[in-house]
Amino acid sequence: MNVFQSLKSSGAELNSVVYNTVLDACVECSKLEKAEAWMEQMKKDGMSDVVSYNTLIKAHLQAGHMGKARALVEEMRVAQLQPNCITFNEIVNATVSSPDRRVRAEVWKVIQEMQAAGVKPNQVTCSILLKNLNGSSPESDINHTMQLINDMEEQLDEVLLSSVVEACVRIGKPDLLNTKLRQLMSGDIKVNGSHTFGSLIKAYGHARDMKSVWRCWKEMRTRHIKPTSITVGCMIEAVVSNGDPDGAWHLIQELGEDPHCKGILNAVIYCSVLKGFTREKNAGKVWSVYEEMQKRNIDLSIVTYNTLLDCCARCCRMDGVPDILADMKKANIKPNIITYSTMLKGHCQVGDLSAAFKLVKEMREEAGLVPDEIMYNSLLDGCAQSSLVDEGLRVLREMEEAGVKPSNFTLSVLVKLMSRARRVDQAFDLVKELSGKYHLSPNSHVYANLVQACCFSKQLQRGIKTLEEMMERKVQPDKRTYSMLFRTAVQQCQFDKVDGLMRGALGLSGALPFLSNRSLATCPGIEEVAVSETLSSMASSPEGNKVAAGLLVDLRKEKPSVRVDPTVQRCVLQGGQPPQSWTQERRSSKGKGRALVFAP
């Protein structure tokens, strides 16, 4: 205001740009009333224009006042000022980022309104819409947004390219991500920003395309585009999550020797590699990374410490916990609920439930924290792992009394708890009771565990009945669900059941009637695991082999694209015995005995 006044008194000619700058200053400082008063002044001085209105609209939207923003758009029209692309983009942005689901659902109406006003959606509009897409977005929203991008007159720019790949990653459909990456990268958009390189590296990482990840990284480096901490964070995370923490660690050390880059290494970057070594259960390497972080004077956050504690938990090295807690204390960082929850999981992992319960007590007393849903889930899971049914039920009651709402995750853990104790009826009862009480619709994980409970106690028919219920409730089964049913049916020599189930799972003719809805009954990835596994295990009895042969013939006829291992084909079609390695069950490396691994 002072600068404006001195400009005015200097006698210089004032224009709307100067007035608008003052208005924006009010808005950026969240002085809504001042902004409104200033706008009135501008109108009096004849200085208000489209930009002024857009700026004031921004202020109302920041304050969450969609109605006031709308009223200003009307006022613009009355004042013969046409709302432009920026006006509508502000409204679109506020719509998609509204906390209210009903407002978010209105976004396509706003777009229509924009088009009706003769304003074409542009790159900015599209990137705003993309921000709204995630794993639970309806197919129609995804298609609609992508169509709008295709229909756009302008070329894609760098920000939009980055927004598209980011959205594809969040949506989580690998095919879509791959298609878009290919489509975008075949165009001639020159990538210059470290932002964009970060997004691309992340996207290629999710697509498991490490060749392209490294290609992007090297291109960025050879063109001397300086990565930021976040770019490096994306890169290290991509390398680690594709199973190469050593490669990531090597890259960090290389950057640490580069005088231009060593300053950008931060705790987030180190965190990814800590996580990677933890997954490999290599506590030794975790400690050496931690040592180097300390040597380099990296600022550690609560996240870093929690990651280190997670290493202790997952590597079953709870002896390392006291040192880390002491370091936290030295750094003046207070443990939060995640800290306690991580340690709790570690105690559960090694079957030390009394330490787990003691920790909860400590947390309440020393930190004044109360357990949340995730913590209760971990406790329940610990009880399930240790087959402590009554303790588990007590935890559930406590959870309810504390007003912590169970989720489907909770239900799935409870089913596991009951399943272990062979209390199949109670597993079903609990799901029924809690899903009613808390308005939950059981998801595929809950059902998978129910099916597992049935199979575990040799109640094949009940397992199949549960699958039927899944179809009625429109829940798509996963590979595990089918795999358990196939295996149990084969063990019980119920080959007609195997036949009907397998045809349903693969979308072949002759499926059990309730599996006739193909898009619901089939499940991606079923071919690789269940077909080879089940067909070969059936081949060892003549009756089973007959069914297996029929399945194989129809599979090749109706789904020629499905690849079946030649060894399996030979042993089924020639009626031979499968090689030893195909029928031998092996426990998965985690020792939880869930997945069956067959070594060809």
Added chain:
DNA sequence: GTAGGGTTAG
């Protein structure tokens, strides 16, 4: 002078 993009923990 007004609108859009990237990283870590239970």
